[in-house]
Amino acid sequence: MTMNNLEGYTRTFTSFSGADIVASFNGRVIGELQALSYSVAREVAPVYTMGSPDARSFSRGKRGISGSLVFVQFDRDALIEEMHKEYKGAPEIQKIQQYVTNMSGVGSRGSFGLEDQILSGLKSTSSNGANTYGINTWDEQMTKLGYGSTANSGFDDSNLVDFYTPEYADQLMPFNVTISMANEFGQRAGMELYGIQLLNEASGFSVDDVITAKAYTFVARKLKGIQAKDSLKQSGSASAKVSSGQSFTL
Structure with a gap:
């Protein structure tokens, strides 16, 4: 197996799990984030004319972006408390x-x-x-x-x-969320959600729940899909035996 073929195989398996992903809210990383989901929906309406029961065409209309955020609930409101903090270089919370x-x-x-x-x-x-x-x-x-x-x-x-300073999550001014992905192989990717506004929040407590979570729903103005970034793979070497009397170096 040549070195070029080996690199082709290693590049094939570039994937990211939840353990490889962090999300920053206006430049603030919130470690309690457990899940983020989103959906993009667009209106599509059929166009009819007299003389035919079938649609002549389909007209595409408004687009909507919405989703949800789920945080693990410890001893604080993770989103509100983190947005209240001030970091050098990060945008201040809008009052x-x-x-x-x-x-x-x-x-x-x-x-x-x-x-x-x-x-x-x-x-x-x-x-x-x-x-x-x-x-x-x-x-x-x-x-x-x-x-x-x-x-x-x-x-x-x-x-x-x-x-x-906002007391409820729905009082937060619109903010951006950046999702950063990086795995052990040095591969990186990222995506952004722009102009997020929170709508609803919900939580609950039960004797049967081992973990308490808090969920928010949101709408967003724009979405930039996942894009690969430059790899940060460092040089290194390892020998592996391919066949009798042959070896290659990573």
């Missing part, structure tokens, strides 16, 4: 504009979110709602924020909102 009374934590302009206070029973102070919570309290707090803490020219609706 969302939201009403101060609907969020917790501190906003970019220093506004303290009041959601936790309202949910925990912040009592309404108005005379007609002294024993009520919820919407009455929300109304009063929003009105106070609009006028601000100082007596100024009047109502300012810019005081009602601030930019906060």
Whole structure:
């Protein structure tokens, strides 16, 4: 067997398993990712004309890309926590504009979110709602924020909102996912999903479940299929006996 034939056979078996694949979300690798699936669907409609029950042609319409992400659930929300982290060179997480009374934590302009206070029973102070919570309290707090803490020219609706770190996965701004593949032979490949927006999330707990998982569904704007990359195979040698008195070197 010649060296050229041997290389032809080794190149034939270039494949990747889940153990060879990592996915990065806007430059952040999330090790808890267990599965990623996607599908591409396109509308195809038949075109009919009078005088024939058969389709004259088929017209192709809109295309949709959707899929799901499954993460192993340890002691944190893997996706949210990782997207909150800051790495040198990685894009910062995009904060969302939201009403101060609907969020917790501190906003970019220093506004303290009041959601936790309202949910925990912040009592309404108005005379007609002294024993009520919820919407009455929300109304009063929003009105106070609009006028601000100082007596100024009047109502300012810019005081009602601030930019906060997302609390739910569906609040994350669109992001890209890069799938990198590399096996023991030095072969590499990769693919990309662009403009992913998360729609739904689901999880659950049971005494019968050994592993707890969290699943998300998403839609995407564009998909770049799997493409081979330059091999990083390092030089090396090994001898193997082919037939009596002959050997070759890898």
